[in-house]
Amino acid sequence: xxxxxxxxxxxxxxxxxxxxxxxxxxxxxxxxxxxxxxxxxxxxxxxxxxxxxxxxxxxxxxxxxxxxxxxxxxxxxxxxxxxxxxxxxxxxxxxxxxxxxxxxxxxxxxxxxxx
Amino acid sequence: xxxxxxxxxxxxxxxxxxxxxxxxxxxxxxxxxxxxxxxxxxxxxxxxxxxxxxxxxxxxxxxxxxxxxxxxxxxxxxxxxxxxxxxxxxxxxxxxxxxxxxxxxxxxxxxxxxxx
Numbered sequence: 001x002x003x004x005x006x007x008x009x010x011x012x013x014x015x016x017x018x019x020x021x022x023x024x025x026x027x028x029x030x031x032x033x034x035x036x037x038x039x040x041x042x043x044x045x046x047x048x049x050x051x052x053x054x055x056x057x058x059x060x061x062x063x064x065x066x067x068x069x070x071x072x073x074x075x076x077x078x079x080x081x082x083x084x085x086x087x088x089x090x091x092x093x094x095x096x097x098x099x100x101x102x103x104x105x106x107x108x109x110x111x112x113x114x115x
Numbered sequence: 116x117x118x119x120x121x122x123x124x125x126x127x128x129x130x131x132x133x134x135x136x137x138x139x140x141x142x143x144x145x146x147x148x149x150x151x152x153x154x155x156x157x158x159x160x161x162x163x164x165x166x167x168x169x170x171x172x173x174x175x176x177x178x179x180x181x182x183x184x185x186x187x188x189x190x191x192x193x194x195x196x197x198x199x200x201x202x203x204x205x206x207x208x209x210x211x212x213x214x215x216x217x218x219x220x221x222x223x224x225x226x227x228x229x230x231x
Contacts, residue, residue: 034219043119043205043222044158090158102148102171103220107157 002027002095006106013081014114021076021109023091032094033074034103035065039087047089050074061085081113117141119223121206127229133194136226140187140208146170147189148220149181152203161204164189165211193228201230 003026013019025031032051036044048059055067065076076089091106120139128134140147148171149161160173164183181191187208193200207220 036222041224043224044207044220046219046221049219092158102160102163102173104160105158 002093002104004091004093004104004106006089006091006109008109009107010110010112012112012114015083016080019078019081019085019111019113021089021091021111023074023076023106025072025074025091025093027093027095029096031067031072031074033065033067034092034094035059035063035074035076036090036092037061037087038090038108044090047076083113083115086111086113119206119208119221121204121223121226123226124224125227125229127231128196129231130196130198132196133192134196134228135190135192136204136206136228138189138191138206138208138223140189140206141221144208144210144221145187146209146211147183147187148207148209149189149191150205150207151175152205152225153201158205161191196230198230201228203227 005024007022034049035047037047038044047063048057048065050057050067058064063078065074067074088108088110090108092103095102095104122137146165148163151159161175162169162181163171167183178194183189203225205222205225207222209220
């Protein structure tokens with residue numbers, strides 16, 4: 001079965017430092033991977049996706065993610081964190097099992113950027 | 116373009132009652148998906164509608180149902196509410212998430228349902 005794991009419930013980083021939010025996945029076939037962000041009292045916002053091509057994907061708000069097939073990982077990164085990046089981050093993978101196509105979500109990682 | 120809207124934003128219901136939540140997708144988006152979000156379970160997929168037909172379904176009991184109208188607006192209904200149904204219910208629209216997963220989903224702010 002397809003699955004996504006976000007091994008860290010919370011990540012703390014100082015403003016200006018690089019940040020990494022981890023995601024690993026398990027799929028049969030080619031993975032379609034997504035990152036979303038959820039700010040307090042708001043819906044999820046799309047950040048970026050990997051479908052095929054370059055392993056480094058660039059997205060919104062200066063975020064990027066690195067697809068690593070051998071490690072089955074899709075970590076979210078940003079070179080210099082901002083306090084406004086503090087939010088809940090979700091990794092998701094598309095599940096194509098049978099004819100029931102849907103997104104499988106990680107449990108989320110809470111990112112706190114300290115001034 | 117207006118974003119995805121959901122009504123109501125907050126609801127308080129009693130066990131055994133039923134509830135209907137509404138979602139208006141972004142104009143031009145024909146796919147609407149519903150999710151249940153809870154702290155312990157994260158986002159759980161409920162179902163997806165496309166062109167008024169339920170195309171995909173998650174692992175929820177039959178008390179959870181939905182429909183989509185010709186203008187792509189969607190409603191979900193939960194009957195015989197249980198305490199465990201308390202959650203944030205999110206609606207997401209996309210151009211067509213099913214066809215190839217190439218189109219990202221746009222989420223509404225959610226409806227916070229509390230069952231007492």
